Amino acid sequence: MLVDNFLNYLRYERNYSDYTIESYKKDISQFEAFVSEQSVCLNFPVDVDADLVRNWIVQLMDNGYSPVSVNRKLSSLKSFFKYLMKQKVISVNPMRMVVGPKTKKPLPYFVKDRDMEMLLDEDQPVSDEDFESVRNHLIVEMLYDTGMRRSELVGLQDADIDYELMQIKVTGKRNKQRLIPFANGLKELMQKYQQIRNREAGSGKWFFVRSNGEQISAAIVYNIVKRKLSEIPTLAKRSPHVLRHSFATSMLNNGAELNAVKDLLGHSSLASTSVYTHTSFEELKKVYHAHPRAQKEGGHYGN
Structure with a gap:
């Protein structure tokens, strides 16, 4: 019941997507099953303490989960117990002293401009005249030219596109909307x-459709x-996210300000x-390594 109330809170008050809510549900259910395995006397979630959570972390790592996956699961638990604190179901948050495994955040993959x-x-x-070829080409072009997410592209409607003002209204995470400009090439x-x-699949509400119009x-x-x-x-x-990374990296490499890229994304x-500034910096380091002075012993910049 408490878990269901929490998921409804995420859905209706925080406007989380169905995919995100399902992930939270799986993580919490997995932890609840772990608690049940430890002792039938433990009352979930009231009897949960930090040691129990740490033991779960150890089990997850032993079972081959990566630090990234473990931390994502811990994030779900933190949100859940924070909610229980607000609802006064518990008086002490067992997650407050729990630290997840350290992770080395990888730089985003991206495609170079050329x-x-x-x-x-x-x-x-x-x-x-080939509907699918034209559509598929536009999908790749639009993701790269605008930096929008895959879900945002799928959710585009004809009404979201303003050819006169040359901008697209995008509905992102938590139903936040933003405007993305586009150039003449993409417009055409x-x-x-x-x-x-319209000729092959019919006109309707959605911008990108299958050959049957859906x-x-x-x-x-x-x-x-x-x-x-x-x-x-x-x-x-x-x-598709690689194209989003490519858009951001290209924008920054060509002089766009960080705040502007933030708003576009x-x-x-x-x-x-800011992770994309690190990507750009890695490219600068590679360029520097080609310099004759960088080839000398001890001359490798950043090492």
Whole structure:
């Protein structure tokens, strides 16, 4: 009952997505099962203490969970027990003294400007009348040109696009909306796609659709992007989020201010956006290593 109340709180008061709520539910259920295994006398969640949580962490690590996965699960528990404190179900928060395993945050994967330009040039549809080819090309182009999330692209409606003001209204996490400008090149692709879509699949509410006129799914978008990015053999990760990373990195490398990129990406704080400055810095280090002075012993910048 308490877990259900918490999930309803996330859904209706915090506007969390169904996917996020399901993740919280799985994490809390997994911990509850662990508590039950320890002793039938323990009353979840009232009898939970810090030692019990730490023992769970040890079990998770022993079972092969990565530090990132463990910390995500701990984040779910922290939110749950914080909610119980607010509801006065418990008087002491067992999570307050719990520290998760340390993680080394990897830098985001991204595609270099020249590789992305070559990829998009080669990806031009063979026929302007082929609905799926035109749509798939536009999906890759739009994700790279705007930096929007996959879920935001899937949720786009015709009414969200203003061709006169050259901007797209995007609904992001927790139903927050923002405006993203676009250039003439993307405008032409979007209008061409809409013409073919209306003729082949019919006009409706959703901007991106399948050939039967129904809203495109997140899985289809993922497969389209993965297939296209697979053409870059040196790229270790291939997903729609890589295009979002590529957009942000390209913007910063070409002189955009951090605050502007933050607003375009829909980040709530600069901390989330600042990771891309590290990515850009890594590129600068590589460039410096090519300098003759950097080749001398002890001359490697950053080492």
